[in-house]
Amino acid sequence: MxxxxxxxxxxxxxxxxxxxxxxxxxxxxxxxxxxxxxxxxxxxxxxxxxxxxxxxxxxxxxxxxxxxxxxxxxxxxxxxxxxxxxxxxxxxxxxxxxxxxxxxxxxxxxxxxxxxxxGDFSLASRPAEKYLFISAGSGITPMMSMTRWLHDCAPSTDTIFINCARRPDEIIFHDELRLLASRMEALKLAFIVGRSLPRHGWSGLHGRIDRARLELIAPDIHHRTVFCCGPEPFMRAMREALQAMGFDMARYHQESFQPTAETVGTPPSPASGPETAAQAATVRFTRSGVETACAADDTILLAARSAGLKIPSACEFGVCGTCKVLCSGGETVMNHNGGIRDDEIAEGYVLACCTRPVGPVEIDA
Ligand code: FES
The missing domain is CATH 2.40.30.10 (Translation factors)
Structure with missing residues (x-):
């Protein structure tokens, strides 16, 4: 049967x-x-x-x-x-x-x-001959996605995978990574734990990752493309270590869903100038049939909220792309942080959380 x-x-x-x-x-x-x-x-x-x-x-x-x-x-x-x-x-x-x-x-x-x-944090958009993945805690997830992809599609790619955790039992995917390394000759793993007790039975690396450790684990680091993900203080320490050793930072890429010092406080400039002084900013939400006036420093997301409309949003600083909407008419100023692609901008999409209207605009929402 x-x-x-x-x-x-x-x-x-x-x-x-x-x-x-x-x-x-x-x-x-x-x-x-x-x-x-x-x-x-x-x-x-x-x-x-x-x-x-x-x-x-x-x-x-x-x-x-x-x-x-x-x-x-x-x-x-x-x-x-x-x-x-x-x-x-x-x-x-x-x-x-x-x-x-x-x-x-x-x-x-x-x-x-x-x-x-x-998102744009991917080896698909930054192909290289050799990679160095550096992560801490749950920052391991994009590295895991890329390593699984390499295992399935390009298993001989030269890759060094460094993960830092507080304790051995907090290393995510430990067993799977060891299995992958046993099948991928060019995958080298380095786990570093901040603290380990005798009961953990840990015989690997302890302490912090710094410039000396990086050079020891990846002696050919200057020939690698680096992907880094973890808490902001961790990524800052990695950036500083790499800069100190003269690494070409054009080949350094990092992922963060938290605003960094560079992204905080950089909203799009309020519209200014003779044309905008003459034209009050208004937003017409075409699907809902609602129109609202906009203060000079209001984003489209704020205008929607004040009009009682809901545009989905998450990070609210132009990274995640959740608030993407189609602007079907009018002029806008957008200061995003990578949450929208160039082809989407060319089609008229904007991120509502970091876009201000200049004069009257129409939004498909
Ligand atoms: S809410 Fe994340 S890009 Fe706008």
Whole structure:
């Protein structure tokens, strides 16, 4: 007797790619990885396939607070070489609301909204002969996505993978990475823990990563393209170490969903000049049929909120791309931080959180 699988396999050419207009994801697994760290995998209810670059992220709408859901951005830890599902690996920090809700409540069968995939932190857009991945804590997730992709599609790529954790049991993907390294001759791993007790049985590297350690682990570092992800103080220390050794920073790339010193306080300039003085800024939201006046330093996102409209948003400093909207008329000023591609800008899209209208504009929302 043959048994039909509950989800018959369809071929990719029979399926449409998922995108941020389809939005809905269905959780298919929830797996514990380390203390306060879980991996959640998703498919779509309509059987779409996932088209993205290794290292990109999605923004999830989580019903963690009432009445408004919270939006949280997470890098995908899965690889696009296995396009039937995607996964995020999340760590609940102290005081976390959204991620804590995921750990405590998100289980297989539940559906949530999502936006993306987006982001430019990927070896797909920065091909190189040799890579150095440096991560701390849950900053390991984009590196894992890229390493899984290399394993599937370019396994002989020369890659050094450094991960720093507070304790040995906090190293995420430890066992899988060792398995990958046993199958990929050119993948070299270096785990560094800040603290280890005798019961941890740790015989690896201790302490902090600094310039001397970097040069020891990657003697040919000047020939590598570096991807770095972790808390901002960690990435700052890496930037300073690399600059001190004369590394070509054009080959240094980092990912952060927190505003950095460079991005804080750089909103788009209020419109000024003779034309704008004559033309008051107004926003007409064409789908809702609402029109509102805009103060000189108001973004489109603020204008929407003051008009009682909801444009989805997460980072609110131009990185995650969640607030992307189509500007169908009028002039705007946008100061984004990488959350929108050039071709999207050419098509008329703007990020509502970091775009100010100049005179009357029309927004498809
Ligand atoms: S909310 Fe993240 S780019 Fe606007």
């Amino acid at each position: 043959s048994v039909m699988p509950s989800h018959p396999i369809r071929h990719l050419d029979e399926m449409l790619p998922w995108n941020d207009k389809l939005q809905m994801l269905e959780c298919i697994s929830a797996v514990e990885e380390a203390p306060d760290v879980m991996t959640f995998s998703f498919r779509t209810p309509d059987q779409n396939w996932f088209r993205y670059a290794p290292g990109q992220f999605v923004t999830l709408e989580l019903p963690a607070a009432s009445p408004e859901p919270v939006m949280r951005t997470y890098t995908l830890s899965s690889t696009p070489s296995r396009p039937y599902s995607i996964a995020v690996t999340v760590k609940a920090q102290q005081g976390s609301v959204g991620t804590r809700w995921m750990l405590d409540h998100l289980r297989p069968g539940m559906r949530i909204r999502a936006y993306g995939p987006a």
